[in-house]
Structures are given as C-alpha cells and as structure tokens.
Amino acid sequence: FILAPQCPSRDIGWKNEVAANLMALIADLTDHLPIDEGRIYLTGSSMGGSGSWYLAATYPDAFAAVAPLCGGGDPKKADVLKNIPFWVFHGDKDDEVPVERSRTMVKAIQDAGGERIQYSELAGEGHLISGLVYAKPELHEWIFAQRKGD
Numbered sequence: 001f002i003l004a005p006q007c008p009s010r011d012i013g014w015k016n017e018v019a020a021n022l023m024a025l026i027a028d029l030t031d032h033l034p035i036d037e038g039r040i041y042l043t044g045s046s047m048g049g050s051g052s053w054y055l056a057a058t059y060p061d062a063f064a065a066v067a068p069l070c071g072g073g074d075p076k077k078a079d080v081l082k083n084i085p086f087w088v089f090h091g092d093k094d095d096e097v098p099v100e101r102s103r104t105m106v107k108a109i110q111d112a113g114g115e116r117i118q119y120s121e122l123a124g125e126g127h128l129i130s131g132l133v134y135a136k137p138e139l140h141e142w143i144f145a146q147r148k149g150d
Helices: 016-032 047-058 075-081 100-111 130-134 137-145
Strands: 041-045 065-069 086-091 117-122
Touching (some): 016 047, 041 047, 047 065, 047 075, 065 137, 075 100, 086 137, 100 117, 117 130
C-alpha cells in the first residue's frame, strides 16, 4: 500500500492538525486493510521532507524508517529521533532549502548517539531531487529491509 497525501496549504505545512489528521488516516487504514504496522515508512521532499522530520519527531514510534529529501527539522528533537533509521538526501546546490538544514539534523542525531542515520548529499544537484532519489534501487532495498522494533 502507498499513501501519498498532499498538504492542504503551504502556510500550514505538515504539523499540528494536518499531522494529526494524517496519523488518524494511517490508523484508520491499518484498522481496515492488511497493513503491517511494523513496516510503515515515511518520506517526503521539500515541505514533505520537513514534514517527515516533524512527523517522525512527533510520532517516533509510528515509522519503521524515514527518508527525508531536501527538508529540515528541529535539531533539539535529535534525542527523540536517534533510534529511528533515517536515510537523508539533499542536493548541495539547493537554492530553496539550504543544504545545512539536512547537515544540521544528521549531525545532531549522530551527536545524540544515533547510529541508524545515513546521509547522501548529491553533488551538483539543486532542489528537485525526488526523481533521482526515488529511482534509486538501493533506497528501495534499504527502506523495505527496515522493520519497527529491529
């Protein structure tokens, strides 16, 4: 199953009521469909990448792995995030979301003792990296190998 929600407003982003509504939708789907709750993955690009950081920090027990693209989160939440498998992607020439936002999150999680985080900075790439990243077979292999509780 793939759920690909769209944020209703750039002004709101993936937080507060929008995040709660998404989590309620996931709960409803897992109640009614044969979804393995130990293998729910989260990814997003740009605002969705930032939303991935926010959702993982707000609901740290919900996801088996997270792959944020060209987003950023709150480094003060690193302790909450340190046990979640992450594969973070960002283009080093991103002119919309500074690459430092991903670098800062990765370093904060590593400094908090997180050992399940990897970072791929795409040399020469800008903000629109989702086509490159989501086409990577190694991302698919990595993400589907993650299970909550492993």
